[in-house]
Amino acid sequence: MNKDSQGALWEVFVQKKPGQPYVHCGNLHAFDAEMALQNARDVYTRRNEGTALWVVPSASIVASSPEDIGPFFEPANDKVFRHPTFYKLPKEIKHM
Amino acid sequence: MDANFEAKLARNENIEPKDWMPDIYRKHLIRQVSQHAHSEIIGMLPEGNWITRAPSLRAKMVLIAKVQDEGGHGLYLYTAAESLNISREELLEQLHTGKAKYSSIFNYPTLTWADIGAIGWLVDGAAIMNQVMLQRTSYGPYARAMVRICKEESFHQRQGYEITCKLAAGTKEQKEMAQDALNRFWWPTLMMFGPPDAASSNSENAIKWKIKRESNDQLRQRFVNQTVPQAELIGLTIPDKNLEWNEAKKGYDFSDPDWKEFNNVIHGNGPCNRERLGARVKAHENGRWVREAAIAYAEKRKQKAAAYQ
Ligand SMILES: [Fe+2]
Numbered sequence: 001m002n003k004d005s006q007g008a009l010w011e012v013f014v015q016k017k018p019g020q021p022y023v024h025c026g027n028l029h030a031f032d033a034e035m036a037l038q039n040a041r042d043v044y045t046r047r048n049e050g051t052a053l054w055v056v057p058s059a060s061i062v063a064s065s066p067e068d069i070g071p072f073f074e075p076a077n078d079k080v081f082r083h084p085t086f087y088k089l090p091k092e093i094k095h096m
Numbered sequence: 097m098d099a100n101f102e103a104k105l106a107r108n109e110n111i112e113p114k115d116w117m118p119d120i121y122r123k124h125l126i127r128q129v130s131q132h133a134h135s136e137i138i139g140m141l142p143e144g145n146w147i148t149r150a151p152s153l154r155a156k157m158v159l160i161a162k163v164q165d166e167g168g169h170g171l172y173l174y175t176a177a178e179s180l181n182i183s184r185e186e187l188l189e190q191l192h193t194g195k196a197k198y199s200s201i202f203n204y205p206t207l208t209w210a211d212i213g214a215i216g217w218l219v220d221g222a223a224i225m226n227q228v229m230l231q232r233t234s235y236g237p238y239a240r241a242m243v244r245i246c247k248e249e250s251f252h253q254r255q256g257y258e259i260t261c262k263l264a265a266g267t268k269e270q271k272e273m274a275q276d277a278l279n280r281f282w283w284p285t286l287m288m289f290g291p292p293d294a295a296s297s298n299s300e301n302a303i304k305w306k307i308k309r310e311s312n313d314q315l316r317q318r319f320v321n322q323t324v325p326q327a328e329l330i331g332l333t334i335p336d337k338n339l340e341w342n343e344a345k346k347g348y349d350f351s352d353p354d355w356k357e358f359n360n361v362i363h364g365n366g367p368c369n370r371e372r373l374g375a376r377v378k379a380h381e382n383g384r385w386v387r388e389a390a391i392a393y394a395e396k397r398k399q400k401a402a403a404y405q
């Protein structure tokens with residue numbers, strides 16, 4: 001690491017309330033996990049934005065690439081039977 | 097690829113870091129986002145000047161919280177700029193060597209406590225106007241940073257206006273102080289929106305690529321329309337003899353700021369350019385040992401952890 005480095009990049013995820021999913025909220029620099037967590041608290045939760053945090057080294061994230069949006073997600077397009085609205089019910093049944 | 101980029105812009109979809117983008121779009125954004133980031137952290141200096149002299153504990157807590165927010169804004173924007181393939185170290189290097197610019201407004205001194213009011217009310221007010229627009233900018237990470245920033249900014253303008261209101265309702269000397277701050281900050285604030293549309297070299301591309309959705313002059317007009325009644329309400333006078341309501345355009349007519357002064361300040365000759373940059377470089381140098389210690393500590397812990405395995 002460069003002597004005047006600002007540390008590696010970390011991604012920050014916040015959980016708003018217990019039980020809710022963690023949502024990506026931004027990133028920051030830190031030299032280790034502990035510092036990343038403390039910085040994340042100071043930068044992203046100063047106004048009660050959450051009650052729990054994840055920090056993940058950005059380099060560890062594996063992402064789909066925008067070029068293959070089409071072929072990568074296409075298999076889901078023609079499978080309407082995965083949705084409840086595909087099925088016909090007797091009209092007497094109001095809720096199912 | 098180019099067609100893809102244009103199509104995304106046409107559909108008002110965000111361009112994301114891994115998307116293909118024209119080099120000139122990337123360069124424009126690096127310049128704009130880093131300039132914005134630098135402005136946030138340089139902007140901490142004129143206000144920081146008054147933290148130790150805030151007139152009450154309440155005022156001091158508020159000012160510290162605001163200055164801390166600005167540091168956070170700098171961080172959001174630096175990481176947005178970094179997603180365009182430039183390192184944080186490079187960005188800071190550009191600031192410290194004077195290669196990169198920051199908002200000219202922060203090269204003016206904060207002489208009295210009323211200036212802290214004027215900065216929150218006018219400077220943050222103008223910044224918010226620009227940032228509200230930028231929430232819909234075409235580059236995803238920049239747009240998302242703006243959404244967070246706008247949420248945090250809302251108290252900045254109010255606290256500044258509150259300070260100004262209090263002074264305007266105070267003793268004769270206090271009211272004069274508020275008026276004097278308005279007199280000094282009014283024109284530099286109008287300059288914050290950038291040169292007039294006819295003379296702005298970067299504007300055309302920025303609008304074409306949906307980086308900006310409104311022009312410098314449109315935003316400046318909106319700011320004047322919004323601010324004049326706020327000044328009148330508390331008995332302060334906008335220092336512009338030509339200021340007049342224009343019923344036809346449903347807005348105020350107002351004088352042009354002194355663009356010669358603007359260019360002078362941009363090119364390093366404002367009242368505080370040297371002081372601001374000097375303070376920033378000194379802070380960076382003084383922090384060097386902290387960064388070195390943090391690296392050494394992280395290394396040591398990594399080695400220890402490896403030894404236990
Ligand atoms: Fe800010």
Ligand SMILES: [Fe+2]
Pocket residue numbers: 166220249252
């Ligand atoms: Fe602010």
